[in-house]
Amino acid sequence: MISRLYSTRELGTMAHRIVATGFRRTLATGVLIACGILRASSSAAAADTLAHAKELYASAAYDEALAELERLQGAAAPNDAASIAEYRIFCLLALDRRDEARKNIEGILKDNPLYLPSDDQASPRIQNVFRDVRRQSLPKIVMERYADAKAAFERKDPEAGAQFESLLALMDDPDVQGAPALNDLRTVAQAFRDLTKAMAVAQAPAAAAPPPVAAAPDVAAPAPAAPPPNVIYTSADADVAPPVPQSQRIPPWMPIGKDSSQDFRGALELIIDEKGAVMSATMRSSVHPAYNAQLIRAAKDWKFMPARRQGTPVRYLKIVDIHLKPTSS
Secondary structure (H helix, E strand, O other): OOOOOOOHHHHHHHHHHHHHHHHHHHHHHHHHHHHHHHHHHHHHHHHOHHHHHHHHHHOOOHHHHHHHHHHHHOOOOHHHHHHHHHHHHHHHHHOOOHHHHHHHHHHHHHHOOOOOOOOOOOOHHHHHHHHHHHHHHHHHHHHHHHHHHHHHHHOOOOOHHHHHHHHHHHHOOHHHHOOHHHOOHHHHHHHHHHHHHHHHHHHHHHHHOOOOOOOOOOOOOOOOOOOOOOOEEOOOOOOEEOOEEEEOOOOOOOOOHHHHHOOEEEEEEEEEOOOOEEEEEEEEEOOOOOOHHHHHHHHOOOEEEOEEEOOEEEEEEEEEEEEEOOOOO
16 A cells, blocks of 8 residues: 655645535535525515505505505406405505595496405495495496397397396396386396397207298198297397387476587387387486486387287387487577
8 A cells, every 4th residue: 555645735735625625515505595595585575465565555554555556466467466456446545545446446347347345355434435436337337238238139149148147137236226227127138138048949949940841732831930928029120010109208308507508319228018018118328317217207108009020019129219409499
């Protein structure tokens, strides 16, 4: 075995190399650990940002919470977007920025008309603001959704039935039931919902029916089938003769102030039954807030010769355009 004696200088150099190598390894390990910690803490911070905004709100730091929520709003995950919008409204109300808060509430209701914060999320004062905005906004949303559902029905969209179902569910909301302008709309919506169901049932066997067999010369042709009960026809049905008015008294228009020099236009939507009586009357588009209720009351007494399909009286949806002219003319 060959051994070697190292000088003091050589031993010092070797010791320095060993220490330097160990330091580099320790430093590299430390850097990797630090990067992992930073990544983890960054991920945790991103996940807890909404929670942090809620904590700021709970601690009455409303300005800071609002700034945090507004920063999050643009890149929010779908699951967080509703909570961010909700807490923005809470902050705006706490800062007495009521007009902004009401506009934000209207935005939420347009997407989700049934929304109302729960008792454990919002104080009674905040809930009262939401209810106030809902009572003002929901009737308009109901009319918009009715128009969308009816348009879907007229273009024979199979989703029309679901839209009418959703509309009727919305009309069960307590903040909608008190709206006098919507009193008759439920009847109309239910009629269209039932009609879409009847049409779906009628179309299913019709698609599977075999081709008709020609009748023998000495056999009388079958009588036309009676229309299904409770079906409401419209101007889109070319084989239906529309109802003819017999008595249609328009209430007098007695405007005051600047209204007396302006034109006002709107439209009534009537469901006329098989006897020519008005089953329901609702405003398709408002004529004037002070005149709409008078017009609806008068329309319920109007009489028509009923619409007919193949000679049989049927129900009919009739649109009546209304034009209020300046009193000077």
